[in-house]
Amino acid sequence: xxxxxxxxxxxxxxxxxxxxxxxxxxxxxxxxxxxxxxxxxxxxxxxxxxxxxxxxxxxxxxxxxxxxxxxxxxxxxxxxxxxxxxxxxxxxxxxxxxxxxxxxxxxxxxxxxxxxxxxxxxxxxxxxxxxxxxxxxxxxxxxxxxxxxxxxxxxxxxxxxxxxxxxxxxxxxxxxxxxxxxxxxxxxxxxxxxxxxxxxxxxxxxxxxxxxxxxxxxxxxxxxxxxxxxxxxxxxxxxxxxxxxxxxxxxxxxxxxxxxxxxxxxxxxxxxxxxxxxxxxxxxxxxxxxxxxxxxxxxxxxxxxxxxxxxxxxxxxxxxxxxxxxxxxxxxxxxxxxxxxxxxxxxxxxxxxxxxxxxxxxxxxxxxxx
Amino acid sequence: xxxxxxxxxxxxxxxxxxxxxxxxxxxxxxxxxxxxxxxxxxxxxxxxxxxxxxxxxxxxxxxxxxxxxxxxxxxxxxxxxxxxxxxxxxxxxxxxxxxxxxxxxxxxxxxxxxxxxxxxxxxxxxxxxxxxxxxxxxxxxxxxxxxxxxxxxxxxxxxxxxxxxxxxxxxxxxxxxxxxxxxxxxxxxxxxxxxxxxxxxxxxxxxxxxxxxxxxxxxxxxxxxxxxxxxxxxxxxxxx
Numbered sequence: 001x002x003x004x005x006x007x008x009x010x011x012x013x014x015x016x017x018x019x020x021x022x023x024x025x026x027x028x029x030x031x032x033x034x035x036x037x038x039x040x041x042x043x044x045x046x047x048x049x050x051x052x053x054x055x056x057x058x059x060x061x062x063x064x065x066x067x068x069x070x071x072x073x074x075x076x077x078x079x080x081x082x083x084x085x086x087x088x089x090x091x092x093x094x095x096x097x098x099x100x101x102x103x104x105x106x107x108x109x110x111x112x113x114x115x116x117x118x119x120x121x122x123x124x125x126x127x128x129x130x131x132x133x134x135x136x137x138x139x140x141x142x143x144x145x146x147x148x149x150x151x152x153x154x155x156x157x158x159x160x161x162x163x164x165x166x167x168x169x170x171x172x173x174x175x176x177x178x179x180x181x182x183x184x185x186x187x188x189x190x191x192x193x194x195x196x197x198x199x200x201x202x203x204x205x206x207x208x209x210x211x212x213x214x215x216x217x218x219x220x221x222x223x224x225x226x227x228x229x230x231x232x233x234x235x236x237x238x239x240x241x242x243x244x245x246x247x248x249x250x251x252x253x254x255x256x257x258x259x260x261x262x263x264x265x266x267x268x269x270x271x272x273x274x275x276x277x278x279x280x281x282x283x284x285x286x287x288x289x290x291x292x293x294x295x296x297x298x299x300x301x302x303x304x305x306x307x308x309x310x311x312x313x314x315x316x317x318x319x320x321x322x323x324x325x326x327x328x329x330x331x332x333x334x335x336x337x338x339x340x341x342x343x344x345x346x347x348x349x350x351x352x353x354x355x356x357x358x359x360x361x362x363x364x365x366x367x368x369x370x
Numbered sequence: 371x372x373x374x375x376x377x378x379x380x381x382x383x384x385x386x387x388x389x390x391x392x393x394x395x396x397x398x399x400x401x402x403x404x405x406x407x408x409x410x411x412x413x414x415x416x417x418x419x420x421x422x423x424x425x426x427x428x429x430x431x432x433x434x435x436x437x438x439x440x441x442x443x444x445x446x447x448x449x450x451x452x453x454x455x456x457x458x459x460x461x462x463x464x465x466x467x468x469x470x471x472x473x474x475x476x477x478x479x480x481x482x483x484x485x486x487x488x489x490x491x492x493x494x495x496x497x498x499x500x501x502x503x504x505x506x507x508x509x510x511x512x513x514x515x516x517x518x519x520x521x522x523x524x525x526x527x528x529x530x531x532x533x534x535x536x537x538x539x540x541x542x543x544x545x546x547x548x549x550x551x552x553x554x555x556x557x558x559x560x561x562x563x564x565x566x567x568x569x570x571x572x573x574x575x576x577x578x579x580x581x582x583x584x585x586x587x588x589x590x591x592x593x594x595x596x597x598x599x600x601x602x603x604x605x606x607x608x609x610x
């Protein structure tokens with residue numbers, strides 16, 4: 001019963017801070033929509049210059065496909081390589097596709113033209129994706145030409161993409177954004193909790209009240225759990241109804257994962273709240289931790305890339321609870337899997353939650369007795 | 371049984387000794403003025419008595435209860451008002467009362483009664499304002515009300531009149547006398563030396579040791595001092 005009064009007080013303090021309310025509920029919704037559109041690995045409207053030295057049927061077929069594709073925007077079709085090169089240097093186009101005339105080179109005439117693709121490597125990621133698009137398109141035209149000639153391709157691989165057949169980036173990012181929402185708000189509320197009591201000089205009064213230390217601890221964590229879960233539900237709704245991300249699994253399976261995750265990050269945030277001297281420091285530490293969680297949690301880049309480039313950092317990803325939550329959310333949303341498939345991630349989350357809660361309680365004991 | 375009994379209380383922070391074998395007692399129904407310059411060890415002593423700080427040595431008992439062993443029983447018998455009035459600025463005064471009454475384990479009917487009592491005292495207008503928007507005098511009144519909400523036997527008031535006007539200060543002391551008449555024991559720390567005369571007994575701490583202890587009138591007569599301020603200065607000088 002005493003705990004309820006503390007929870008009510010915490011909620012009233014949250015509700016009475018208009019700026020914090022905006023931070024808690026409006027900002028995340030804006031974030032989720034913006035992040036959904038901005039954080040994407042899809043590459044569209046790649047400006048292309050076509051240099052058609054061959055002027056044959058195949059080069060025309062490829063150019064037509066390029067014009068029709070939403071992935072490319074053909075800026076010019078020219079017969080002079082120098083013109084296209086100039087536009088490339090000026091940044092007006094980020095790709096040049098050159099169809100050479102084999103006969104003009106004095107070679108033995110070929111049935112198909114020699115095709116060369118120049119890509120702007122400044123944005124390495126986009127260039128790699130664009131190269132993939134070009135290869136696919138040219139392979140497709142090539143297959144048609146072979147078929148037209150009455151022959152068969154000696155080997156043909158047709159990838160079958162499952163779980164996200166249209167390869168929509170948002171399908172990958174959306175569940176991550178839900179995890180992000182769950183993290184941001186609950187962590188900020190909690191990391192401010194004890195340090196605010198200390199700044200207001202109310203911590204001693206709380207400790208002198210009849211509340212037991214464990215009740216104080218729980219009273220600080222519970223409001224953040226409620227806010228976190230509400231935000232998660234809002235995030236799930238936006239991801240499903242706004243971005244049209246399919247949900248193939250049972251959304252109720254999200255809750256045990258979310259609760260274990262909250263136990264882990266709120267314990268961590270409570271440690272921050274007891275070691276910092278003021279709310280500004282709490283803000284800085286929380287923000288810094290959040291960036292690490294995202295970078296080492298597979299939000300932007302697959303964990304395999306981290307493993308390949310910096311294997312030493314994998315230790316940090318292994319103890320990062322965000323990594324497991326994001327994986328579980330993606331499993332539920334995109335693959336329709338249940339706990340039988342992600343129990344290892346749940347177990348890892350539980351182990352991290354248990355460790356951080358124990359550390360946080362020990363730290364809290366030290367904090368109240370100093 | 372004494373209200374407070376402190377024996378050889380010591381607190382060391384590394385090599386620095388903040389409180390050095392301090393001993394004193396407070397009678398039940400007494401108002402004790404606890405004086406001392408900044409850094410004298412006043413707050414450290416109070417925090418150890420309240421159980422907020424672990425002593426390096428010595429013994430403390432409150433109303434016959436050992437503070438270290440019977441902390442939860444001690445909590446039930448004590449009230450505390452801190453220097454900054456310790457109220458939640460984003461709650462109204464009645465909400466603060468409700469919160470502190472609630473965490474003190476009062477029954478719902480008692481909580482409602484305490485809340486209504488303060489609302490009646492403040493009036494409708496002030497009751498609706500958030501504490502951050504209240505004048506210092508009203509905040510002080512609310513903080514005192516909050517420290518008394520669970521009807522404690524022993525009340526600790528840390529700089530209770532700092533930042534409030536003389537009228538509010540006078541009203542505050544009349545409330546304190548009313549509490550004494552009801553048999554409450556009050557320990558007040560203050561910087562206002564003229565206020566120390568209102569106390570039944572004063573205790574001056576300097577550099578971690580007690581340098582003066584006695585009833586203000588008796589001390590003034592005994593030492594031929596014109597005011598408590600003069601007594602205070604001489605006590606400190608004697609130790610310097």
